Amino acid sequence: MSPRVTLAVARRVLIQLRRDRRTLAMLLVLPCLIMALLWWMFQDKPSFGFGVLAPALLALIPFIIMFLVTSVTTLRERTSGTLERLLAMPMGKGDFLLGYALAFGLVAALQSALAVTLSIWALDLDVQGPVWMLLVVAVVDAVLGSALGLFVSAFARTEFQAVQFMPALVIPQILLCGLFVHRDELPPFLHGVSDVLPLSYAVDAMRKVSGDADPAVWGDLGLVAAFALAALVLGALTLRRQSE
Amino acid sequence: MKSGVDVSDLRVVRGGAEVLHDLTFSVEPGEVTGLLGPSGCGKTTLMRAIVGVQRISAGRVTVFGEPAGAASLRARIGYVTQAPSVYDDLTVEENLVFFAAVLGVPRDRVDECLRVVALEPERGRVVRALSGGQRSRVSLAVALLGEPALIVLDEPTVGLDPVLRKDLWETFHRLADEDAAAFVSSHAMDEATRCDRLILLREGRIIADDTPPGLLEKTGAEDIETAFLDLVARAAS
Numbered sequence: 001m002s003p004r005v006t007l008a009v010a011r012r013v014l015i016q017l018r019r020d021r022r023t024l025a026m027l028l029v030l031p032c033l034i035m036a037l038l039w040w041m042f043q044d045k046p047s048f049g050f051g052v053l054a055p056a057l058l059a060l061i062p063f064i065i066m067f068l069v070t071s072v073t074t075l076r077e078r079t080s081g082t083l084e085r086l087l088a089m090p091m092g093k094g095d096f097l098l099g100y101a102l103a104f105g106l107v108a109a110l111q112s113a114l115a116v117t118l119s120i121w122a123l124d125l126d127v128q129g130p131v132w133m134l135l136v137v138a139v140v141d142a143v144l145g146s147a148l149g150l151f152v153s154a155f156a157r158t159e160f161q162a163v164q165f166m167p168a169l170v171i172p173q174i175l176l177c178g179l180f181v182h183r184d185e186l187p188p189f190l191h192g193v194s195d196v197l198p199l200s201y202a203v204d205a206m207r208k209v210s211g212d213a214d215p216a217v218w219g220d221l222g223l224v225a226a227f228a229l230a231a232l233v234l235g236a237l238t239l240r241r242q243s244e
Numbered sequence: 245m246k247s248g249v250d251v252s253d254l255r256v257v258r259g260g261a262e263v264l265h266d267l268t269f270s271v272e273p274g275e276v277t278g279l280l281g282p283s284g285c286g287k288t289t290l291m292r293a294i295v296g297v298q299r300i301s302a303g304r305v306t307v308f309g310e311p312a313g314a315a316s317l318r319a320r321i322g323y324v325t326q327a328p329s330v331y332d333d334l335t336v337e338e339n340l341v342f343f344a345a346v347l348g349v350p351r352d353r354v355d356e357c358l359r360v361v362a363l364e365p366e367r368g369r370v371v372r373a374l375s376g377g378q379r380s381r382v383s384l385a386v387a388l389l390g391e392p393a394l395i396v397l398d399e400p401t402v403g404l405d406p407v408l409r410k411d412l413w414e415t416f417h418r419l420a421d422e423d424a425a426a427f428v429s430s431h432a433m434d435e436a437t438r439c440d441r442l443i444l445l446r447e448g449r450i451i452a453d454d455t456p457p458g459l460l461e462k463t464g465a466e467d468i469e470t471a472f473l474d475l476v477a478r479a480a481s
Binding site: 002004005007008009011012015016019020080081082084085086087088089090091241242243244 | 258259295296297298299313315318319321323325327328329330331332333334338342343345346347348370386390
C-alpha cells in the first residue's frame with residue numbers, strides 16, 4: 001500500500017462525483033430536506049418527536065446513502081473491467097478500499113455538516129454535547145455504510161441486485177436500532193440481535209452526543225469503526241486478482 | 245534469445261468445460277505475435293492466463309521467467325481488454341493521469357502516450373462522449389503508460405477505420421522494435437500479414453504456429469484465411 005495510490009483513488013472518485021452534478025446535488029441537499037420534513041411533521045406535537053428522532057436520522061442518513069452509492073460504484077468498477085485493470089497493476093487492495101473510504105468519508109462529512117447546521121440553527125435541534133462530535137459519528141457511520149456496500153457489491157452481478165441488498169441488510173438494522181422501539185424494550189432475542197448490529201451503536205452514539213453534555217461515545221464509536229474495518233477486510237477478500 | 249512468455253501444456257477449465265487444451269508456445273521479445281482464430285475459440289481466456297488474471301487448471305505460464313500473475317510482473321505488463329476498461333465519466337486526460345499515479349510513472353508519460361494513440365486533440369473530452377474507436381485507444385494509451393515489456397492486446401483494432409488500424413499496427417511494431425513483446429489477438433484474418441509470427445487457435449487448440457510466409461508455404465494457400473480453412477479441413481480428416 002502507498003499513500004500515493006490511495007490518494008489517487010480518492011481523488012479520482014471525487015472527480016467522478018463532481019462531474020455527476022445531479023448525484024452531488026442530491027447527496028448534499030436530500031439529507032437537509034429530510035431533516036426539514038421530520039421537523040415539519042412534529043410541528044403540532046412539540047413535546048415529542050423531532051428532538052428524539054433527529055439524532056437517529058443524522059446517523060442513519062449517511063449510513064444508508066453511502067451504502068447505496070458505494071455498492072453501485074464498486075459494482076460498476078467490477079463490471080467495467082477497471083477493477084481488473086487496477087488489480088493487474090501494482091496497486092494494493094488496501095489502496096483501493098481506503099481510497100474509496102476516504103473519498104466517501106469526505107463527502108459524508110460535508111453532507112452531515114450541512115444537515116447538522118440546518119438542524120441546529122434553523123430547526124432548533126437541541127444538542128447537549130459538542131457539535132463536532134455529531135460530525136465525527138456521522139463520518140464513521142458513512143464509512144461503515146461504504147464498507148458494507150463495498151462488501152455486498154461482490155455478491156451482485158447487476159445494479160438491480162446491488163440495490164436489493166439495501167432492504168436485506170439495511171432495513172432490519174433500521175428497525176432494530178432503537179428508532180421505533182427502544183432497544184431495551186425489544187423481545188430478548190431481538191435485543192440480542194440488535195446488540196450485534198453496527199447501526200445500533202451508531203444511533204446510540206448520536207443520541208448520547210445530542211443528550212449529554214459530556215457524552216461517552218468512544219466505546220460506541222469504536223465498535224462502529226471495528227465493524228467498518230471488518231467489512232473492509234471482508235471487502236478486500238472479495239477483490240480477487242484471479243477469476244475462474 | 246531471452247524469453248518473453250513461455251506457455252507449456254496450459255489447460256484451462258471454465259464453468260466445468262475445458263476451453264484450452266494443453267497449449268504450448270512462446271512469445272518472443274522484439275516481435276509482434278498475432279493470435280488469430282474465430283470468436284469463441286479461447287483467445288481472451290489465453291490472454292487472461294498470460295496476464296495472470298485467469299486461474300489455470302494445469303500446465304505452466306511464465307512471463308520473463310516468473311509465473312504469470314506474480315506481483316513483480318504487474319508493472320511490466322500492459323493489458324488491453326476487448327471492452328475498453330477506462331472510466332466513462334472522466335476525461336481522457338483524467339483517466340491517464342489517474343492510472344499514471346497508480347503506476348507511479350511521471351506525468352510526461354501521459355502526453356507521450358496520448359501522442360502515440362493520436363488522442364491529443366481529445367484529451368479534455370469525457371470518455372463517454374467519444375466514439376468506440378477513440379475509447380479503445382484511451383484504453384490502449386493506459387496500457388502503454390508503464391512502458392511495458394510485454395503488451396497484451398485483445399482485439400485492439402475492432403471497429404477502427406483502416407487508416408487508424410494501419411497506424412496502430414505500426415505502433416505495435418515500434419514497441420516491438422524497442423524490444424517489447426507484443427501479443428495481439430484478432431479474428432480478422434486479413435490482419436495476419438501484419439504480424440511477425442502467427443498462432444492460429446481453433447476450439448482451444450493451436451493449429452498453426454509459424455511466420456505468415458512460412459504458413460503460406462506450408463499450406464500452399466494464397467492467403468492466411470485460405471490457409472486457416474485448409475488447416476481446419478486437414479485437422480478434421
